[in-house]
Structures are given as structure tokens and as C-alpha cells.
Amino acid sequence: MEKFTTLTGIAAPMPLVNIDTDMIIPKQFLKTIHRSGLGKNLFDEMRYLADGSENPDFVLNQPAWREAQIIVAGDNFGCGSSREHAPWALLDFGIRSVISTSFADIFYNNCFQNGILPIVLPEDAVKVLMEDAKNGANARLSIDLEAQTVTASDGQEFRFDIDPHRKHNLLNGLDDVGQTLQKGAAIEAYEAKIAQSQPWV
Amino acid sequence: MTGSTSPQRPRTLYDKIFDAHVVDRQPDGTALLYIDRHLVHEVTSPQAFEGLRMSGRKVRRPDQTIAVPDHNVPTTADRVKGIENPEGRVQVAELDKNARDFDLNYYPMNDIRQGIVHIVGPEQGWTLPGMTVVCGDSHTATHGAFGALAHGIGTSEVEHVLATQTLIQKKSKNMKVEITGKLRPGVTAKDITLAVIGATGTAGGTGHVIEYCGEAIRDLSMEGRMTVCNMAIEGGARAGLIAPDEKTFAYVNGRPHAPKGAAWEAALNWWKTLYTDEGAHFDKVVTIRGEDIAPVVTWGTSPEDVLPITGTVPRPEDFSGGKVEAARRSLDYMGLEPGTRLADIPIDAVFIGSCTNGRIEDLRAAAGILRGKHLAPGVRGMVVPGSGLVRAQAEEEGLDRVFTDAGFEWRLAGCSMCLGMNPDQLAPGERCAATSNRNFEGRMGRGGRTHLMSPIMAAAAGVAGHLVDVREVMAPAEPV
């Protein structure tokens, strides 16, 4: 997993609330058995017209945001299905951070497994960043994970909260499985205890 | 006994199950939770097994890992010949191979026990009270109906559970949803769960585990309870659960993987401690009177867009904030005019099935409305049992005949139209009365329009040719 330390980049404004994972990556692209290659179908149904051509109205198709690395989104981003294809598609497109007032739990969690930083900020802060994002390449946002800050183009700084364990893993690009396997003895002890007390499990 | 430690503050059901599964706890409160049952389907697992192979790791507890293909499988009788869609075929073949290579409990596509993973788990007795159950699928909450802590996980976490049989978890908050009193005739578990989402919004449960309780919940069958918990995720909660009781034990007893003999007695002893202690703290409480719940339908493209069938299509201006634009977009997608009576909306299709409403009781209820009736001209209907065993049971009861006589197609088990990853899809613009759980744009097929409702409401809509208040077509004395 790629580390996340700092990021300065273009942010795409997506003020729509309840952007669900079916919108992020529609089900017809879930048939892959690999993680990569989904970026071209990110937001597929909003991004392409019925004939397959690009929808010029969609934010990521407009010259200012084609290279966006950040999304500033409306409330409850990533609701719906648990598909990890959603963060895979975001990452494959080049998105490393999403900022919103709230995220759906599973999506939020899935981001951390893939080196994407989801940032929760209060409504007024998201509003400022949303306005900033509308300026495209003229208003780059800066994110500093160590300091837990997002800085708008005019220097306004917003501090965000993050779970220390997740922060540590993201800063160091660590994979959860390897870490947990180091606790093999504790897992074995638990299993031995349950084999006694709840043999039916 | 793992369920009870020293005398302490009163705990919720969720607290108790969580505590009983902690393998290791970090100073910051992050816990390593042991997972008792890991359910696996073909869509969210290939990359996890790929990861396992790449790092030379094994499945730690194949005996606690259950795999079944459901999302991609065709539901037509000719599926014994294989899956036509090449990518879908590859995914199911991958699952076949992974199940064999890693020696998992497996129900392949043409096994009669195959079906939607959330229907197969309880049916086979894999899901038991007090367990932790996970699956790379958001509707894992279904298993919470047994008083199990069950939630959806992403593919990286699937890999984590395969390799370690544990999950890294932060404790969620506790939320109580109480449905008091009795439901009125024509009102079902589906109406309860939709009404709750309507009241709290799709983010209302975010960060919480919901415990459903109250007389109306106690009165539900296990099938109904599964319907309620199934949609906890649509309310934003990762898990929903219901304390186990005699109904739960009776449902579990005798299932293939349920404990037997002395183990059964020991299990019962523990299961009977699984309830929220008097005075336990809930961070959020929602109370709804059962009598106030009407048969509901959704009008938009979010499950929170729910209204009693007696209502009218709302105006975007009725909402505030970002929801105004979302409602405008929904209405445009759904092709609906504000002010239209919901009961005047014509439909083209009816879908009865999914992990929300694909169990035997759902089929019985729908058939009860359809007996001796027929789909309105121009309306197509599909019934997709949740598992091969549900299908067999329905056939034994003659329900298949009721459906086919009414003009429905009687299909094999799978997710089917609930998310059109298989050949069952809506055409663009086609409008469907559906018993599934998501009305998102494009969910049932690009451009398809979904109205969520209960099986009896969907059946009644099929006969009428438009959304309809099922209470108007129910025989007065007919029990639901």
C-alpha cells in the first residue's frame, strides 16, 4: 500500500449528497478479479453518455478537474454496497483523498486499506473547501496527514480528526494482515479458550 | 463462560457480543475481534484470495468459512449448462477454484442448497446467536436477526479475516430502535424497516450498531426479523441486531450446522444471557409506534425516499440543503411529477426476491395476494427464491403454481434483479415494484426505476398495474 503523508492537488467539487458506491463504480464493472484498471469507469454513469462518449457536464471531464487528486463531496459519501471496487476505482483514477461532512462506515474503512485518506470536516469547513474546489487548478488544496490539516488556497487551515492507528498505518503504508499475524499467540489462546467454553462454534 | 465477567455496568447486547470476541485490545480502544463465521461470495473475494496467494498465506479457519456464488448466477433453468457472460463465468470459476484449493465449506451453483449468501447462512445453521459473522457484502446485517454481531466488510478485510480469522474493529455506538405495539393489517417487516430509514435518513445509523426491540419486533417471525436487520445498512448502521428468544432457538434447532445434544444445551445457556441489561446506555434512541406504520413505498433513488402509499410525490422544495438537488435529480431519474398520487404510478415489472424478501414466508405472503389473480396486461413479473431449498419448499406448497398462473416467471435462486450483475435486468425507463433493498440509479439495470416495498405490496401492484395500497385488495379477514 502506498504511503500517505502530504498532498497538494486539485480538488473536484461534487456537492451531491448520498453519492453511493453504485454511482462511484456501477455493478457491471465488479466482474473483474483484479484490483487495477477500474479508473476509467469511475462514476461511469455520470461520466459517460449512453453512446459511450464523455458527458461534458460532469466535473471530472472538464479540463480544470481532469487531474483531480481530491474530491470535496456532499454528505454521506460512499453509502450503499461494501464493494472495495469503489476505492480501487478512485485510486486508479488518481484520487488520494475525499473530503466530506460524513462517510458511510464501510467505505470509510475501505479507503484506509488502499492508501486513500477520507477527511471528515464540519459543514462550514466543507463549504469553504467546496467553493475553493470550484476554482479548479487555480485553487489547490493542501493536506498534511501528520499535522491533520487541510489548507485552502487562501491559507485558511482546517484541522481534522483521525484514529491514531489508521493514521500510523497510512503514514507508513502498513498492511493490517502482517501486523495481525504477529499476534498469532493471542489468537491461538482465544481459540483454545473457545474450544473449551463454546465447543459448538 | 465468556459472556459474563465480573459485575460491571449494565451492557447492551452489542457490548456483550463484542466483549466476548476480543482477542486483543489496544490502548486507543481498537480491538482485534475474533470472527466465528466468514461468508464469502464471488464478487468481493477474488482479490482477497489473490492477495493470500501472493503472500503465501493460508485460510486460517476453512471450517468456519462458507462460500456460495450468488450475484452472478443466472436464474434460468439452463444455468446447468454454465454462465454465458464470460466475466461472470470467470468470477464463479474463481470461487469454485478458491473453495477447492482452500478447502472451504462450499455450495456450488448447481447444489440445491445454493442461494443468496445471507439466506444460505441461517438456513444451514451456520448463523447462531452470539456469534460474530462477516461477509464482503453490506447486507450481512441480515444475520443480526439471530442476535449475532454481523456486518459487511471490504475485500481487504476479507483477506484479513481469511488469513487471521480476526478483524480490527473500533467499537461502534449503541442505538436503540424500538417499535412499540402492534402492526396494522397489511403492514409487514419491510414496512417497519423502510419506515425507520424514512424517519432517520440513510446516515441516521452511521457509526452505530442498532438493536431493534419492542413488541412489534418480538411479534415478527425469524424471516421478518431478518428483513428488518437486512436493511440496517440502508439506515447507515453497519449492523442491526435483535435479542434471541424462543423463536430464534426454535428456528435454529435441528439445522445442519446447529449444535446438537449436550452442545445444544450448553449453547442455549449462553444464548439466554444475550440481551441488553436493564439500564444499559444507548447513545441514540428512536421509538416508533407500530400502529403508526403504514404500507410504504419509495419514490426516489435513495432508500430514505420513503412515504406511505397514501401519499403523493414530493417537491424538491419540500427538502433542505443538499437534499433539494438530490430530490430534483431523483425525480428526474424516476420520471415522476411532484403532486402525483403514489397509488397512480403505473409499473412495468414486479420483482419478488433478494436477501431482504426472498424467504419462504415472503413467497407465501405474495402468493396469498396473487391466488386466483393475474398480472395486469403489459406487466412482467419475476419471482426469484432466495435459495434452492426455499424454492423446493415453495414448490411443495404449490406456490410456484400460484405464481405461474398469475403470469410470473418462476426462477432459480440468486441475487437476480436486485443488482443486475446477471442477465436479469430492467430496461432503461422500465419501472419496477421490487422487494429488494436498494433503489439507487442503475441498480437493477441502467436507467431502470425501482420502487421498494413489501412482497404483498409488490404482488398487489402487479395485479393492479400500478402502485396500490395493499389494504384495498386484501380480503377483510385475510391474515398477513
Ligand code: SF4
Ligand atoms: S440479493 Fe441483492 S442485496 Fe442481497 S446480497 Fe444479493 S445483490 Fe446484495
